[in-house]
Amino acid sequence: MTALQVAALVVVAVGALAVVAARDPLRQAIVASFYGLSLGVLFFTFAAPDVALSSIVIGSVALPTIILLALAKISDRDS
Amino acid sequence: MSAGESAHTPRRPGEISFATRRTLFLVSALVLAGVMVWALGGVPSFGDYHGVYGLVLNHVAVPERHATNVITAVNFDYRGFDTLGEEFILFAAVLGLALILREGRDEEEGPPDDDASGRRVVGASNAVRLITVLLIGPTVVLAGYVIVHGPITPGGGFQGGVIAATALLFVYLGGEYLTLRRVRPLPAVEITKAAGAGAFVLIGAGGLIFGTAFLANFLPLGTAGDVFSAGTMQPLSVAVGLEVTGGFVLILSEFLDQTLVVRRRGGAR
């Protein structure tokens, strides 16, 4: 295993915990976006650029956007 | 109030308490982790994989399919049947999502019309708007590039489709809701999505008529590395690109419309 792979694995492992631990949805959406990005980086080090690209566009852009849009709706009703 | 702090629901007799639930889970998760480590202990060491399927495909895909990207060859040719199912998972999810969200919206006040208060979603500055508008063009070009180069380089219908859909996101960030309505007339998007999904099946059926089997290749393979190579892989990739673009645009805009409806209501209050 290369040092880069180990580092990326550690970041992903911590990232997963951070996503779960972020109990405030807005913060969680941002953390989840970083988590998607870190998965993408990890997959690059696994020689899987296709999957990395997918993981980044879906995990760190598309899904967080959907989450934010959904949150915008929900929080409006809270107030 | 943040989610972690909310008060626990009082339980009725017989119902397990929140603490019991967590304890149950933690104990079982510990055991489950043990089972998983036991099972994964039999997996070859990381980096030592010699599975025959991948080795064979790495050798035959380029000479046989004229596709330099073996992953695309797997997705659109060797295991195209999986991708058919996957496309329809997205298709069904978007149908369901539209069903769930539209029901509520119609009931509230009908589909959002282009009234003035819906125009600015976020207070975007002119600079932001300019940047995002400038970004739309390149994004669309990039998406198209990624879709049609699927058989050659990393990418293909899925990735390109999602990138194309995020072009819409830029429009949203620019706050140009009116532009958005023009860029994204819903019926056209729905037709794009369904046509992409349907085209996949039709190309598959083409294999049955002109080739040897459902989803079999029936187009000339071309030269490996060219854009117009790899036979039916290319149109299948474009079909998936259309479906994914349409699907994600629909997902984003369904949520967006929901948000807009609510914001208008909020403004009216």
Add this chain to the structure above:
Amino acid sequence: MSFAPYAVAIWIFLVGLYGVVTSRHLMHLVICLSVVQSSTYLLLLGIGYRTDGAASIFVDIPPNTKAVDPVVKALTLTDVVVGAAVTALLLALTVQAKKRFGTLDPDELDPLRD
């Protein structure tokens, strides 16, 4: 050390599941569920990895180069899209649940409880 990617996959799975079990907010629950799903991406790609293998994209490299397993990548690509579709559907249910129940605590949605 060679077990590390699998150990991390198990970790992600269980941590995400812990989030699902203890969640007090539907939005949080749905995102935790997508974390659970992401464990499978890592597991699949980890299994198919070959040390110093190239990426099965034979554009600039000769055809017989040692390459990582292309099948797991194709499976993971499928898996990523499936996961996103399920998450989007669940988020729609969440938005609608807020409207109907006025709450997002998953423990308070109980129309049929005895």
Add this chain to the structure above:
Amino acid sequence: MEKLAPLVVGAPFLVAAVFAISLPLSRRRDDLIAIATASTGVIFVAALLIDVLGRDIPVVTWVGGWQPRDGVALGVSMAFDPLSTSLALLAAVLVCAAFLVAWRYFEIPGPIFHALVLVFGGAMAGFCLSGDLFNLFVFFELMSVAAYALTAYRSEGSGPLQGALTFAVSNTVGAVFILFGIALLYARTGALNLAQIGDYLAHRPADGLVVGAFAFLAIGFMVKAAVVPFHFWLADAYAVAPTPACVIFSGVMSDLGIYAIARVYWTMFDGPLHPHLGELRIVFLGLGSLTAVWGALMCLGQHHVKRLLAFVTISQIGVALIGVGLFTTEGVAAAALLILADGLLRAGLFVVIGAVIHRVGSVNELRLQRLGRALPRPLRVIFLAGALGLAAPPFLGAFAGKLVLEHAAIDVGQGWVIAVFAVATILSAAAVLRAGGRIFLGRGAPSADDPSALNEPDLDSAEAEIEGAPGYTPPVMIVTAGVLVAAGLVVGLVPGLVDGALDAAARFTDRNAYAAAVLHGATESLPDAPSVELGALAVVLSVVSVTAAVAVAAAVLSPRRTGTAIPRTVREPAVRAYWMLRRLHSGQSGDYVAWLSVGAAAFGVLLAVATR
């Protein structure tokens, strides 16, 4: 013929795509197109079945024309044997039934409903016929996603939202378990084709990886099948899904989980796990018995009729799991016969309830007691016949399946399960008979005596899916219900059915013949099918269970409070225990996932111990 087979999946998908463009076709035209597509599917699958029955070996087709090379599968195979094709036929028939019911059922027409059901139908066919592990997962997910969307179809109601949420959360976790199993097997064998994996594993011992892979796949499929303790989502979802969708869910979707366990075991794991069958059997029979009895007990106290039928489904899934869990040819045949007869009966009963909802807008048994007289007489006959059929009267309904199951159980020295399924059958049939007696015959103490009864859960107003003038029940609903129940009853009388099922099971459980057909296109001689003689025991048991079911139902409905005959010292703890059990079904996905995790851990450890 078999080359066209992928169209079983592709054709409904294409029609669904056309529906989704949502050109404003007229409602009737949408219905007609959907029904035409579904009936074409039935005819096509039936033709496939006839073709398959005439051949000695499984019929195999490779999607994309990728024939295997030197025993290495390059593409995805579909394999048709009599059993898998029959199940696909049952699914196709029920899709057709769902469209017929929906025709006059929904107030708001929707091509979205048609599109979702067509996609769902195509996915079920793909799931039954696929010969590839990952492809199985893809169709599993597709069925699930379509089913979540259908459950939430009435999304303005709170019930459907909650049901769809618990359904989706539980099944997504189940799907992740399946992927773990797939990843393990791919790591070991470098293959995704069922036959190829089976060949690879056949002559190697069962180590942690193999046992773990089997455990994870089985857990995923047991979530779908709703085996206790993975079952909690089912009652929430089936109670609120639109009735036409329930016809498919209850009639066949749950059974597909059981089918998949048998499929993966007999194609991949029979080699390595065969030496441990004695112990494995105990684990699976235990789970099956727990599920059968748990579901039956829960039936007793339900007054929400759809929820009652949901628990009947769980109980019968348990009995089918007992059949599969015997891990013998006869056991598989028994499970197949049970799934066929009981699936049709449950589907028919759901259609009757759909007609009741359509007419009076309630599913509360106690409230319906006073409204039942308004219901058309044929529904009464159909419902009570179906309820009696659940008890497997001599030669009708699931009698054939029970007969084979008794044989199979005694053959491997597990005769005790006969008692379990007798109890489960009696209790669940009694509960449905009680509901029928109250609704259609007006029996039982009037609920006015018990005001709390009227607070029992009922339909959300949003779920009252009524179309057309009140005071009218569309004949198409009565006919569909009648045909389904009648088919479920007389299926046991079809001459040669038992032998046919045993023969089909013999082919299904012949791993070598399957692998040879898939990987080498070889022909092997037909395995010898076991035969089962009609024993007096089966008839006696059958009479006893019907009598007991009627007696229990009559006792509950008796105007004299029969319950007081039971001494208080027994009655009160029993009632308390019942409520404890019932309250575990809390409707909270957090609880459900916690139980799922407990079940998965326990199941994993049990399998590890069993194969030590």
